[in-house]
Amino acid sequence: MKKKMVTAVLASTLLLSGMLAGCGSDGNGSGKDGQVTLNVWGMGEEAKSLPKIAEAFEKDNPDIDVKVQALPWDTAHDKLLTAVASKKGPDVLQMGTTWIPEFASAKALLDLKPHQEKYPELKNDNFYEGTLNTAAYEGAVVGVPWYIDTRVLYYRTDLLESVGYKQAPKTWEELSDAAQKLAKRGKGKYGISLDAKEQSLGFMFARQNGSKLIDGGKPQFNQPEFVEAIEYLNSFYTNGSAPKDLGLDIVQGFKGDAILPMFISGPWMVKLINDQAPELKGKWATAVLPMKKNNISALGGSNLSIFQHSKNQEEALKFLAYMSKPETQAEWFKLTQSMPSTKKAWEDPALKDDANFRVFGQQLEASEPMPLIKPWEKIAQSYLQTFEKIYRGTGDVKPELDAFNKQAEQILN
Template sequence: MHRAARTATVAIALATAFGITACGSSGGEGVAADAKQTLTVWAMGAEGEKLGDVAKEYTKANPNVNVKVTPVGWDVAHQKLVSAAAASTLPDIAQMGGTYMGEFAEIGALEPVDTKVFDEKDFFPASWEQGVVDGEVYGVPWYVDTRVLYYRTDLAKEAGIDKAPATWSELRSAAEAYQDKAGTKWGLNIQPSGLDTVQSFYPFLYSSGGEIIDKDGKAVIDSPAAVKAFEEYGTYFDKGLAKKSVQPGYDVTKDFNKGDVPMFFSGPWIMTLLNDQYPDLAGKWAVAKVPAGEKSVSMAGGSSLVISKDSDNKAAAKEFITYLTDTKGQEDWFKRTSDLPAATAAWESGPLAEDPNLQVFREQMETAKNSPPLPQWSEITSKVDSAVEAVTQGKESAEDAAKKAQSEVEGLVK
């Protein structure tokens, strides 16, 4: 999910100014599920465009329910949601990621999930946890994504690498071998600085056993494990294995295709992009789980579906979300979008079960870690962005950068 354009603190202040509190509506079901009604849905980006087709099919089978999908661009999604919440005009259903969940749950805009209908055990652990705020579930997992390692298998052979790197030391050795023996310009692409550098850093942080905020809500970005992750990340820049600067909008797949960058971390959509744009690369690349520090852990992303607290169509909304998140609906959504299903049963047959690269994503999702649903999460991660940049640019040691970030993050969570 993309970062909110405005901070959660501002959003909460705005929503409070408009009179939203945790009280919300009565929480009743309102109109019966099979009564004639229009169900409003907001979905973001490409999902918003694709969901309209699914809605048409659903309406054919359920003619009393007109599902009206409004596509919303990610660049304006946060602002639109905040404004709608402030005016009590949220749609019946909205697509929402973990970085928004805490914010909108806190202002009382969301209806708790009916856990008798939607069962935690049917979904990846991290995807379910993304919708949990203060012990209450507000989002039903819709699709997931995580980051894994993409690597050039043909260049690996030239470099004398006979298997995917499974540990940090193997990853460093592979990066060096790609440069020294296969003649690549770089060994690994990881983000050196800028907005959302933290997303590139997560596989190192989580695999070291580190976190930004622990389960008790305390800042721990200066823990020994986190410092170790900063050190490891910085090593690639110190040794000239990774670029110290990249242009905004940099597309790593172009350098991956040319052979300048033989390894990078990214999500499942890159597989489709590589297959479509670089068909000559077929059979020359593969994916592998994030190399382990203490263990192999990557970030968990994706989106959930939420119901507005003020909706009068909660019963129909619940049925439409069931349609989208049961096994059949999840399989259909994957075919339409290549979004990875959040429901684990959808992975048991068809392409999801047969494609070895897709199965890597499934395995990674089993241990993937989601960000805590804190309203100020964007502000918190911006401090980590700055710490990573200080390390990659040689401005501060890993320990000093971590200490500075710790102090700044503590100021945000107190």
């Protein structure tokens, strides 16, 4: 998921339950002029663009009237819980990828597998393998990947070349070497920005070093593969090539002589750099992540699911199939800059002919979601507290990870 999406649940379930009557399924599914009303809940900024796509769907399906409700991410989770408890909610709902285990275990999401023959757009082979994992639960397919994001390396090509790198660093060793050389350009300069509050970063590096994170229900956070990865990540702070508390907007840090000439982020940064720093055209690029044992990146995004208690499941399946068409996904990218989940959509010129976006398609071949288990968010927050002690120098790596592993065991149990 995008970082901005992973927010704390703020609203009270009791308060939200009173709001359902005006926005959930109307019970009989009848709309104007005999149409079926399909209620769709979307989250965040993406949902604001969804009605434009819904209008095109309605032209192809004049017997269906789509009503889109945009929910803030920070209240959506509680609202969905209320819908599950009352068995009254939307027909189609956007699901953050980390929410799938919780709502699937509550039997709130329709299994799409029996419907894939009738709606071939929903078949697994249309999507990247890593994205399919986010929509699977105990053998069921409880959603389709809608849009996805992954993390790649952004870098200033001109400044990397000035320290001897005509191409992006390809290995952990090269990334560390390039960052240290860039940091030596002068006082107040760094080699790379590594957001210590980005919870997926440490886990991503650990996977690149061969860590399974959790194996057979047992956390692996004090095993050599994980420990070595955190030591490597921490080395950027200890050798001064990454700042701890700079507090500088990343695009500003990327401009000019670049206080921050490298950083790891998602696809939304392409548009931000093009819009806010047009003078950098030809001086920056994206690259797949450097490799240790592999170069696995984090995979986020959102899925579309059908509410198990919907009375309009056939219409909802038509909508999911429409949203999964490559041409629909390509149009969605042009509207929102959200990466398509279907492989065929990446053949659209808007993606295929843009070198920076093309890199994201390459990285998707080596991208995996965080472990899809209900307590993962709690484990991730515990990791952030642990890593803060490490990078601020108030705790040593191995003892802190031993303590974190014990906390994770307790959370899992």
